[in-house]
Amino acid sequence: GAVVSQHPSRVICKSGTSVKIECRSLDFQATTMFWYRQFPKQSLMLMATSNEGSKATYEQGVEKDKFLINHASLTLSTLTVTSAHPEDSSFYICSSDGTSGTDTQYFGPGTRLTVL
Amino acid sequence: DAKTTQPNSMESNEEEPVHLPCNHSTISGTDYIHWYRQLPSQGPEYVIHGLTSNVNNRMASLAIAEDRKSSTLILHRATLRDAAVYYCILKSRGGSNYKLTFGKGTLLTVNP
Numbered sequence A: 001g002a003v004v005s006q007h008p009s010r011v012i013c014k015s016g017t018s019v020k021i022e023c024r025s026l027d028f029q030a031t032t033m034f035w036y037r038q039f040p041k042q043s044l045m046l047m048a049t050s051n052e053g054s055k056a057t058y059e060q061g062v063e064k065d066k067f068l069i070n071h072a073s074l075t076l077s078t079l080t081v082t083s084a085h086p087e088d089s090s091f092y093i094c095s096s097d098g099t100s101g102t103d104t105q106y107f108g109p110g111t112r113l114t115v116l
Numbered sequence B: 001d002a003k004t005t006q007p008n009s010m011e012s013n014e015e016e017p018v019h020l021p022c023n024h025s026t027i028s029g030t031d032y033i034h035w036y037r038q039l040p041s042q043g044p045e046y047v048i049h050g051l052t053s054n055v056n057n058r059m060a061s062l063a064i065a066e067d068r069k070s071s072t073l074i075l076h077r078a079t080l081r082d083a084a085v086y087y088c089i090l091k092s093r094g095g096s097n098y099k100l101t102f103g104k105g106t107l108l109t110v111n112p
Helices: none
Strands: A004-007 A010-013 A019-025 A032-038 A045-051 A067-073 A076-081 A090-096 A111-115 B009-013 B018-023 B031-038 B045-050 B061-064 B070-075 B084-092 B106-111
Touching: A004 A090, A010 A019, A019 A032, A019 A090, A019 A111, A032 A067, A032 A076, A045 A067, A076 A090, B009 B018, B018 B031, B018 B084, B018 B106, B031 B061, B045 B061, B045 B070, B070 B084
Parallel strands: A010 A111, B009 B106
Antiparallel strands: A004 A019, A019 A076, A032 A045, A032 A090, A067 A076, A090 A111, B018 B070, B031 B045, B031 B084, B061 B070, B084 B106
16 A cells, blocks of 8 residues: 655654644655644544645634645645644644545554644 | 444454444445544554445455445454554545545454
């Protein structure tokens, strides 16, 4: 199956700083990538959908100015959490369905963000 | 996305079959039934999906009711590595984006 990687796997930062999370498709071209957030003991919540070369589409209630998404190439999407606060501490996961038309989504291993 | 209902938790013994149920009474004709699982502190992993007919792959089998209002994921011989949260999700084809909406899933515990 297709492989999606994320970097870093975990990050600890101070309140007020910005953190960038990278999501890469290693063996396929990802036209579309999805970003999820998961709080402890809760399910995944879709934050936004990004398409290569265009602006991301954010889900209701997700602040686009706080969670900046860039999908500049077919193998890389980044999520930047700006001015992070402790309530942003969460498990962030990206996924892609590869080239359009496939039925399966491939998920990255996730990034654990802790904001002190 | 249409809603699915799953038990919060289930328990199984190692090397025994496990049947994980999912109800989706409002499923539409274009909805595929997908199953993903998530091991602790990992991203979800695709398990299987189907439309109308039962499906088998190396990981599991998917049994779909004739009226498609329910389905069952079958793990033929549970192992300790199968302990995870299993999500049953309906997803339609078509459109430029394919979004998965995760419910709470079923936490499967496998006893040695």
